Amino acid sequence: MEVNKKWDEAESIQLIRSMLETTRSRMYNHRFLYFLWGYLTLACAVAHYILGYVVVVGQPYLVWLCMPLAAIVHMVYLTRERKTQTVKTYADRVMAGIWGGMSIAIIALLAGVPKVGWEVVYPVFMLLYGVAAYSSGMALRYKFLIWGGIVSIGCGIWAFYKPFPVQLLLLQVAIIASFIVPAHFMTHKPQ
Secondary structure, X not given: OOOOOOOOHHHHHHHHHHHHHHHHHHHHHOOHHHHHHHHXXXXXXXXXXXXXXXXXXXXXXXXXXXXXXXXXXXXHHXXXXXXXXXXXXXXXXXXXXXXXXXXXXXXXXXXXXXXXXXHHHHHHHHHHXXXXXXXXXXXXXXXXHHHHHHHHHHHHHHHOOOOHHHHHHHHHHHHHHHHHHHHHHOOOOOO
């Protein structure tokens, strides 16, 4: 027998709040991924800068070859987590779409590096980090991601007008703002 219940506005709003809280809680539980990508990208950017412009060794960019290892750790982590997740909310799918889209765009940019060069790609990376962080922050009403996204977008715009060594420094600021700081301030109920 089917029960036909008429929902009022308060019940609808409560359902939406419940879905957002579930997604915020999952985001908090999965902040490991923000730490993984944030700290590894920061470490590579710092190492690239020091090796290339302070110590001056040949091929300092090779430090970035550890990033595919992070992708493997990411996939293993998500595969394990999916086994325990029973329900996926609409907000979960939105977050997956935002960050998945950013990842696809980064891979596409990496394929285009021989044509456009790193001086173009790094600012676009910062723009992508910023848009993903800002969009996620707006969707979840999380101010640290919103502000981190804005800072990262600003760094990306500024980086278009700066030489590559300065771009590496701006990348460090963008990563700290859009990944590391938001991850450290995440709680079960972000503001």
